[in-house]
Amino acid sequence: MSKARERAVADVFFALGDGTRLSVLQKLGSGGAQSATALSDGAKVTRQAIVKHLQVLEGAGLVDHQKRGRAVLYALKPDRLDDARVFLEEVSASWDRAIERLRRLVEDLPSAPGPAKRTF
Amino acid sequence: MSKARERAVADVFFALGDGTRLSVLQKLGSGGAQSATALSDGAKVTRQAIVKHLQVLEGAGLVDHQKRGRAVLYALKPDRLDDARVFLEEVSASWDRAIERLRRLVEDLPSAPGPAKRTF
DNA sequence: ACGATGTGCAATCATATGGTTGCACATCGT
DNA sequence: ACGATGTGCAACCATATGATTGCACATCGT
Numbered sequence: 479m480s481k482a483r484e485r486a487v488a489d490v491f492f493a494l495g496d497g498t499r500l501s502v503l504q505k506l507g508s509g510g511a512q513s514a515t516a517l518s519d520g521a522k523v524t525r526q527a528i529v530k531h532l533q534v535l536e537g538a539g540l541v542d543h544q545k546r547g548r549a550v551l552y553a554l555k556p557d558r559l560d561d562a563r564v565f566l567e568e569v570s571a572s573w574d575r576a577i578e579r580l581r582r583l584v585e586d587l588p589s590a591p592g593p594a595k596r597t598f
Numbered sequence: 599m600s601k602a603r604e605r606a607v608a609d610v611f612f613a614l615g616d617g618t619r620l621s622v623l624q625k626l627g628s629g630g631a632q633s634a635t636a637l638s639d640g641a642k643v644t645r646q647a648i649v650k651h652l653q654v655l656e657g658a659g660l661v662d663h664q665k666r667g668r669a670v671l672y673a674l675k676p677d678r679l680d681d682a683r684v685f686l687e688e689v690s691a692s693w694d695r696a697i698e699r700l701r702r703l704v705e706d707l708p709s710a711p712g713p714a715k716r717t718f
Numbered sequence: 719a720c721g722a723t724g725t726g727c728a729a730t731c732a733t734a735t736g737g738t739t740g741c742a743c744a745t746c747g748t
Numbered sequence: 749a750c751g752a753t754g755t756g757c758a759a760c761c762a763t764a765t766g767a768t769t770g771c772a773c774a775t776c777g778t
Binding site: 616618643644646647650651654667668669 | 735736737738739744745746
Binding site: 548 | 723724725726727
């Protein structure tokens with residue numbers, strides 16, 4: 479995997495790794511495009527905090543914005559999320575293979591020659 | 599989704615949102631269970647830094663450890679990763695639906711009654 | 719024109735994060 | 749027993765992160 483892509487994926491995961499940002503994303507998913515003020519309505523934090531989170535999300539490519547008069551509407555942008563999803567699926571499959579390899583390594587040597595060095 | 603589960607998922611994403619931790623996970627996936635010292639071998643950071651990252655990963659449930667003599671071996675633990683993968687798949691599907699709803703909303707009203715308020 | 723509403727920007731703050739170093743402790747091989 | 753190797757712990761540091769507040773600026777409705 480290219481370094482750039484790895485960085486992009488890490489950015490997406492970083493953006494997802496915060497409870498406030500997760501709930502912002504859920505609001506955007508269920509309520510459609512909304513302004514920072516609207517998003518901060520039920521939230522426990524300030525509008526400014528929400529704005530900062532939206533900037534993080536936008537930096538990760540999960541969201542984009544558009545001016546609409548005096549309001550700024552933020553909307554979901556699924557591309558990068560798909561990237562992250564695919565990444566997780568690949569890693570998951572890779573882990574399954576790794577763990578299967580290990581399982582076989584252990585089971586195929588039930589009475590191996592001596593107390594040999596375990597290749598953990 | 600329960601608050602606790604949401605928190606757990608956020609923890610997993612947080613753990614994945616760091617380049618060093620991602621490469622640690624990749625080493626564990628391709629090289630099998632390894633000690634912190636082994637993992638810090640080609641790395642740009644200290645063993646102690648790797649240890650801290652391993653603790654984060656273990657806190658998120660992505661890894662577990664096991665003492666083996668004087669060594670401590672860390673290994674992948676796929677359960678929580680699967681949770682995160684499923685979460686992403688659900689969110690992704692949810693976004694697709696939301697965006698499809700929006701698309702229809704726009705296209706089904708090509709010459710709607712007057713310059714009605716756009717429900718962005 | 720004017721007040722209400724929505725943003726943007728900057729300063730500030732507490733805490734978390736990522737990283738290092740130094741040293742004590744445990745365990746292995748010989 | 750003894751040196752080599754692998755861990756664990758604690759202190760410490762610079763920077764990032766999450767959040768707040770105050771105020772200026774833009775835009776809407778009437």
